[in-house]
Amino acid sequence: METRTLEIVGRDHELAAITTFLDATGRLPAALLIEGDAGIGKTSLCTAALAHARERGFEPLVARPAAAEAELALSGIGDLLEHVLDRVLAELPGPQARALRIALLLDDDGSAPEARALGVAFLGALRVLAVGKPVFVLVDDVQWLDSSSAAVLRFAARRLVTEPVGLVLARRAGHTDDVVPGLGDVERLVVGGLSTGALHRLLRQRLQLLLPRPALLRLHELSGGNPFYALELGRAFQDGTIRLEAGEALPTPLDALVGRRIAALPERSREALAAAAALSRPTVALVGSLEALAPAVEAKVVVLERDEIRFTHPLLASAAYSALAPDRKRDLHRRLAREVAGVEERARHHALAAEGPDEAAAAELELAAESARSRGAVTAAAGLAEHSLALTPAAEDEARDRRTLLAARFRFESGDMMGPRKLLEKLVAESPRGSTRAQALADLARVHMFSGARRKAVALLRDALEAADEAWLRAIIEERLTSTLAVLREDLQETVIQARSSVRRAEDSGDPRVLARALAALGVVGGVVGDSDAEATLERAVQLERYAGYFASVERPAFNLAAVLMWSDQLDRARSLFARLYAETADAGDDSSLAWTADNLANLEFLAGNWETALRWAEEGNELAVQTGQPGQQAYAKATKALVHAHRGDDAAARETAREALELSGDEVAIGWMNARWALGVLELSLGQPAAAHEQLGPLCEHVEKEGIGEPGTTRFVFDDIEALISLGRVDEAETRLACIEAHARRLDRTFALAASARSRGLLAAFQRQTAGALEAFEQALSEHARGRAPFDRARTLLAYGSALRRARRRREAREALEDARQVFAGLGAAVWAERAREELGRVGGRAPAGDELTPTERKVAELAAKGLPNREIASALFVTPKTVEFHLRNVFRKLDVRSRGELARRTP
Numbered sequence: 001m002e003t004r005t006l007e008i009v010g011r012d013h014e015l016a017a018i019t020t021f022l023d024a025t026g027r028l029p030a031a032l033l034i035e036g037d038a039g040i041g042k043t044s045l046c047t048a049a050l051a052h053a054r055e056r057g058f059e060p061l062v063a064r065p066a067a068a069e070a071e072l073a074l075s076g077i078g079d080l081l082e083h084v085l086d087r088v089l090a091e092l093p094g095p096q097a098r099a100l101r102i103a104l105l106l107d108d109d110g111s112a113p114e115a116r117a118l119g120v121a122f123l124g125a126l127r128v129l130a131v132g133k134p135v136f137v138l139v140d141d142v143q144w145l146d147s148s149s150a151a152v153l154r155f156a157a158r159r160l161v162t163e164p165v166g167l168v169l170a171r172r173a174g175h176t177d178d179v180v181p182g183l184g185d186v187e188r189l190v191v192g193g194l195s196t197g198a199l200h201r202l203l204r205q206r207l208q209l210l211l212p213r214p215a216l217l218r219l220h221e222l223s224g225g226n227p228f229y230a231l232e233l234g235r236a237f238q239d240g241t242i243r244l245e246a247g248e249a250l251p252t253p254l255d256a257l258v259g260r261r262i263a264a265l266p267e268r269s270r271e272a273l274a275a276a277a278a279l280s281r282p283t284v285a286l287v288g289s290l291e292a293l294a295p296a297v298e299a300k301v302v303v304l305e306r307d308e309i310r311f312t313h314p315l316l317a318s319a320a321y322s323a324l325a326p327d328r329k330r331d332l333h334r335r336l337a338r339e340v341a342g343v344e345e346r347a348r349h350h351a352l353a354a355e356g357p358d359e360a361a362a363a364e365l366e367l368a369a370e371s372a373r374s375r376g377a378v379t380a381a382a383g384l385a386e387h388s389l390a391l392t393p394a395a396e397d398e399a400r401d402r403r404t405l406l407a408a409r410f411r412f413e414s415g416d417m418m419g420p421r422k423l424l425e426k427l428v429a430e431s432p433r434g435s436t437r438a439q440a441l442a443d444l445a446r447v448h449m450f451s452g453a454r455r456k457a458v459a460l461l462r463d464a465l466e467a468a469d470e471a472w473l474r475a476i477i478e479e480r481l482t483s484t485l486a487v488l489r490e491d492l493q494e495t496v497i498q499a500r501s502s503v504r505r506a507e508d509s510g511d512p513r514v515l516a517r518a519l520a521a522l523g524v525v526g527g528v529v530g531d532s533d534a535e536a537t538l539e540r541a542v543q544l545e546r547y548a549g550y551f552a553s554v555e556r557p558a559f560n561l562a563a564v565l566m567w568s569d570q571l572d573r574a575r576s577l578f579a580r581l582y583a584e585t586a587d588a589g590d591d592s593s594l595a596w597t598a599d600n601l602a603n604l605e606f607l608a609g610n611w612e613t614a615l616r617w618a619e620e621g622n623e624l625a626v627q628t629g630q631p632g633q634q635a636y637a638k639a640t641k642a643l644v645h646a647h648r649g650d651d652a653a654a655r656e657t658a659r660e661a662l663e664l665s666g667d668e669v670a671i672g673w674m675n676a677r678w679a680l681g682v683l684e685l686s687l688g689q690p691a692a693a694h695e696q697l698g699p700l701c702e703h704v705e706k707e708g709i710g711e712p713g714t715t716r717f718v719f720d721d722i723e724a725l726i727s728l729g730r731v732d733e734a735e736t737r738l739a740c741i742e743a744h745a746r747r748l749d750r751t752f753a754l755a756a757s758a759r760s761r762g763l764l765a766a767f768q769r770q771t772a773g774a775l776e777a778f779e780q781a782l783s784e785h786a787r788g789r790a791p792f793d794r795a796r797t798l799l800a801y802g803s804a805l806r807r808a809r810r811r812r813e814a815r816e817a818l819e820d821a822r823q824v825f826a827g828l829g830a831a832v833w834a835e836r837a838r839e840e841l842g843r844v845g846g847r848a849p850a851g852d853e854l855t856p857t858e859r860k861v862a863e864l865a866a867k868g869l870p871n872r873e874i875a876s877a878l879f880v881t882p883k884t885v886e887f888h889l890r891n892v893f894r895k896l897d898v899r900s901r902g903e904l905a906r907r908t909p
Contacts, residue, residue: 011041028166041227057133072344076149080139093124100125236260275288285307362392368388404427427440435473438468492529496531520538535561541561552590569752569788571608602615631669639678642658654680657676658680678716690728701717722760758778759778762801791824795820811844871885
C-alpha cells in the first residue's frame with residue numbers, strides 16, 4: 001500500500017485534502033466525494049486514502065464495485081462488511097442481525113427484510129464498529145454501486161450524528177446521483193488533468209519513456225492530462241503506432257488502443273480476462289488459473305487481491321469482454337452459469353448464454369427478479385424481469401402476461417414512466433378480458449395518474465373494475481379510483497358512498513389486504529369532503545399497511561394521513577410525517593413519489609408562514625417532477641411558488657408562475673389550477689382590485705359548492721373571495737358563501753377557518769357600518785389566531801381590526817394593531833400588505849408613539865428574549881416565524897439602544 005501511495009504523481013493538492021479530511025476526526029461523521037473522468041486517477045487516490053486511514057487507526061470498510069455488479073442486489077454492502085461481518089453479527093440486536101444474514105444470503109427463513117430494516121442494520125453495524133476507533137468507509141467507482149446498497153448507505157449516512165465515521169466515495173464525472181445526501185456538507189474533491197510536468201514524471205516512472213518537449217505537449221493536449229489516456233498514448237508511441245506530431249491523425253480511438261493491449265496477451269490470458277470481466281466478483285478459481293493470469297498481472301491489466309481479480313481500469317475490463325466472439329461469449333456464460341453460486345448472477349449468465357427464447361432461463365430470471373426486489377434492489381429487479389420477459393417463448397401466454405406485469409411494476413417502482421406504459425398498453429391490447437386485463441388496466445391507470453392524465457386514469461380504472469373478479473384486485477382498483485377522483489376533486493359525494501361500501505365489503509371478507517386498501521381510499525376522499533372520521537380512518541389504515549402488498553410511497557395511507565393533518569391545521573405533526581416519508585421514499589429510490597412529497601412540504605411551509613422554506617421545497621419538487629416526467633407535480637410546485645410570490649406582492653413573478661402552473665394543469669390537476677388561481681386572486685385583492693380577484697376566485701368557490709368539498713383546509717381561497725365580494729358590495733353572496741364554510745369550520749373545529757370566518761364577519765359588519773359588531777368579530781378572530789400558527793392571516797386580521805379601531809376613534813389601540821400588522825407583514829416580506837398597513841397608519845390621527853416606545857409585540861419579544869429564550873422558542877410562544885422575531889428584535893435593540901441580549905435583560909424589568 002505504501003509503495004502504491006508513493007507512486008502517485010502530480011497529486012500533492014489532492015493528497016493533502018485527503019490527509020486533512022482524515023485528520024479532522026472531530027468533524028466526523030463526514031464525507032469526501034472524489035470526482036473525475038475515467039482514468040483520471042481516482043482509484044490511486046482511493047488507495048492512498050485507504051493507506052492513510054489504516055495508518056491513523058481507522059477500521060476500514062471497502063467496496064470497489066464494477067459495472068457487472070450494478071444489478072446485483074446488496075453486493076456493495078456485502079463487500080463493505082465482508083471482513084467484519086462475524087464481529088458485527090455477534091454484537092447487533094437479533095432483528096438487525098437477522099436482516100443482514102438474510103440480505104447477504106447467509107440465512108433464509110422464507111421471509112425478506114424490509115429496506116428500512118436493512119438500513120437500520122447497516123447503521124447498527126457502523127455504530128458497533130465505531131466504538132473505540134473511527135470507521136473509514138471507502139467506495140471506489142460509486143456510480144457502479146448497486147441501487148439497493150446505495151439506498152442502505154444513504155439511509156445510514158443520513159442518521160449518523162456523532163459517530164466517528166468518515167466516508168470517501170469516488171465517482172466518475174457525469175454521474176450525478178449522490179449516495180449520501182443529508183450528511184452535512186459533503187466535501188467535494190474534483191480531480192482534474194495532470195500538468196505537463198506531472199505527465200512527464202508519470203511517463204518516466206511507469207514506462208521509462210522520456211519524450212521530446214513537442215511530443216510531450218502533444219500528448220498532454222491529446223490526453224487532456226488524463227493519466228490513463230496518457231499512459232496508453234505513451235505505450236502506442238513506444239510501439240511506433242503513433243508519433244505524437246502536430247496535425248497527425250490518430251489511427252484508432254483510445255478504446256482500440258486499450259483493445260490492442262488486451263490483444264497482445266496470450267489467448268489463454270485473454271479468455272481468463274473475458275471471464276473475469278463477465279463476473280461481478282471474479283476469482284482465480286472461476287476464471288482459470290494463476291498461470292493464465294500471470295501475463296495480465298505482469299502487463300498491469302489486472303491485480304490480484306488474495307483470490308480475487310481486479311482490473312486496473314474499467315476500460316480494460318470492457319475491452320477484454322468485447323474482444324470475445326459472440327459464440328465464445330455464450331459458451332463462457334453457459335459455463336459460468338453452472339459455476340457461480342448467487343441466484344441472480346446465475347440467472348443472468350443463463351440468459352446471456354441463451355441464443356433465443358428459453359423458458360427455463362426466463363423462469364430463472366423471474367425468480368431472480370423477485371429475489372432482488374425482496375431485498376430492496378428495485379432497479380436490478382426491473383432489469384431481470386425485463387430480461388425474463390424477453391426470453392419468454394411466444395407460446396407461453398400466461399407466463400408472458402405475468403412477466404409483463406412484473407417488469408412494468410418494477411420499472412414503475414424505479415421511477416420510470418414510459419417503460420411501463422409501453423409494456424402495459426401492449427398487454428391491454430392483447431388481453432380482451434379477465435384478471436390479466438384488469439391488472440394491466442389498473443397499473444396503466446397508475447402510470448397515467450402519476451403522469452398527470454387523471455381523467456384517462458379514471459376511465460381505465462372503471463374499465464378495470466368491470467373486468468376484475470377477485471376481492472383483493474377490486475380493492476386495489478377501487479382505492480386507486482377513489483384516490484384519483486380525490487386528486488381531481490370530482491364526483492366526490494358518489495365516491496364517498498362507494499368507498500364506504502368498499503370498507504363494509506372488506507370488513508366482511510376478513511382479508512386485511514383488502515381492508516387496508518379500502519380504508520386508505522375512504523380516508524383520503526373523506527378528508528377532502530370534510531368527514532370528521534377521516535383522520536381515524538387513515539390511522540386504522542396505517543396500522544394495516546403492512547398487509548396491503550405494494551404501495552408506491554405516495555399511495556401509502558401514511559401519506560394521505562399527513563395530508564389530512566395538514567388540512568386540519570396540525571402542521572407540526574404533518575411536517576414530521578411528510579419529512580419521514582420523504583426520507584424513506586428517498587432511501588427506497590421511489591423517485592416518482594419524491595416529487596409529491598416535496599410539493600406537499602412546500603404547501604405546508606407556505607401555510608405555516610415559512611415562505612423561504614416553501615420556495616426551496618417547491619423548487620425541489622419541480623426539479624424532481626421534471627426528471628420523472630410528471631407535469632402535474634410541476635404544476636403543484638409552481639402554483640405554490642405563485643402563492644408565495646402573490647402574498648409577498650411580487651406581481652411579475654406571481655403572474656408568470658401562476659400562468660405556467662395553469663398551462664401544466666389544464667383541468668387535470670386540481671391542486672395546480674386551484675392554487676394558481678388562488679394566487680392570482682390574492683394578488684388582485686392586495687392591489688385593490690376586488691372585481692379581478694373575484695374573477696379568479698369565484699369559479700373556484702362554485703366548484704367547491706358543486707362538489708360538496710367540506711374541508712376548509714383545502715378551500716382557504718373561499719375567504720379571499722368573500723372579502724372581494726364584500727368590497728364589491730355583494731353582501732348577500734358573501735354572506736351565503738361565509739355561512740357555508742363557517743358551518744364546516746365549526747363542525748370540524750378548524751382553527752384557521754374559525755379565525756378567517758370571524759374576520760369575514762368583521763369585514764361584513766364594518767362594510768355595513770356596524771362598528772361594535774366589527775370590533776367584536778375581529779377580537780374573536782384574534783382569539784382564534786392565538787390557537788394556531790398563521791402569521792400572515794393574523795396580520796390581515798390586525799390590519800382590519802386597526803382600521804375598525806381607527807374609525808371608532810380608538811387611536812392608540814388602532815396604531816398598535818396596525819404597527820403590529822405592518823411589522824409582521826414586513827418580517828414575512830409581504831411588501832404590498834406592509835404598505836397597506838403603513839397607509840392605514842398614516843390615517844390615524846393623534847400623537848404617534850415616541851421613537852423608543854415599543855409596540856405590544858415588541859414588548860412581548862423583548863420580555864421573552866430577556867429571559868434567555870432563543871428565537872425559535874419565542875416564535876413558537878407568539879405563533880410567529882423566527883424571521884419575524886428577528887425583525888422585532890432588531891427594532892427593540894435600536895429603540896432601546898442595546899447591543900446584546902445581556903443588555904436587554906438588564907433593561908427589561
